[in-house]
Amino acid sequence: MPVDFLSQLQQHWPFVTALPNCTLVSACFNQDALTPELVADCAIDLPKATSKRQAEFLAARLCARKALHIQTGLASLPTQQENSRIPLWPAQSCGSMSHSHSLAAALVGDSHTWQGLGIDIEKPLSPKRAQRLAKNILTTAEHDTYALLNSGQQAMYLTVVFSFKESLFKALNPLTARYFSFHDAQVLDLNVADSGHARLRLAKDLSRDWPAGSQLEGQFSQLHGSVITLVSIASRR
Ligand SMILES: CC(C)(COP(=O)(O)OP(=O)(O)OC[C@H]1O[C@@H](n2cnc3c(N)ncnc32)[C@H](O)[C@@H]1OP(=O)(O)O)[C@@H](O)C(=O)NCCC(=O)NCCS
The missing domain is CATH 3.90.470 (Ribosomal Protein L22; Chain A)
Structure with a gap:
């Protein structure tokens, strides 16, 4: 080894x-x-x-x-x-x-x-970088949640949302062969100080099996000071 x-x-x-x-x-x-x-x-x-x-x-x-x-x-x-x-x-x-x-x-x-799994690791964004990236990554509803947080919480919220969307893409892109962007999905029920669970909702039709409104399960945690997220899609068989 x-x-x-x-x-x-x-x-x-x-x-x-x-x-x-x-x-x-x-x-x-x-x-x-x-x-x-x-x-x-x-x-x-x-x-x-x-x-x-x-x-x-x-x-x-x-x-x-x-x-x-x-x-x-x-x-x-x-x-x-x-x-x-x-x-x-x-x-x-x-x-x-x-x-x-x-x-x-x-x-x-x-x-x-x-049928699909996605994981992603991200180093926490600095508050300054988070501020610069927020509009590109967050939907309007996510931005409403973000605006209520202090700047340290905002940076962590943005890091976790960004990572969840990367995990979502990795789980769904192999199943749908469709590209989608950060505004095509929304992270729901995310409290970065709390449970480690969240849901993700598609805002765009990707395929017959994955129409807009589909919801997926996510989990997040820490790994050696970085954020790690997971999106899991159970088999339909
Ligand atoms: C594909 C993508 C998600 C990879 O993420 P990344 O932060 O660059 O890199 P990571 O180290 O976390 O992941 C890389 C691994 O993801 C996997 N990967 C790459 N493209 C992939 C895809 N289309 N589908 C699934 N997994 C993919 C590979 O295993 C890759 O490992 P490798 O580079 O050693 O081959 C990213 O580059 C990308 O294209 N994002 C744009 C699309 C997007 O995220 N939209 C948001 C949806 S809401």
């Missing part, structure tokens, strides 16, 4: 409510420890890219490999759709990956139980 590159590689469940037939693995990674020997040892093809991009790609796949092994008992890896970054999971599995700064995580679920 490449101890210098990865640390704190662990299976754990950071969210309030456990989901059945799901495995989450996260790790911290050290970009400076990425070497050709390590890459050969891991037997994972890296994209031709900067070492930062290669390091985050590798760290997420090492988390995914461990999560898949725990979840399925098999040694396998996600591949990628041609011409996109949408991950393709081995048969009977679905999942999601995220990396942010030196943190990576992968969530794998049994596809009999889950």
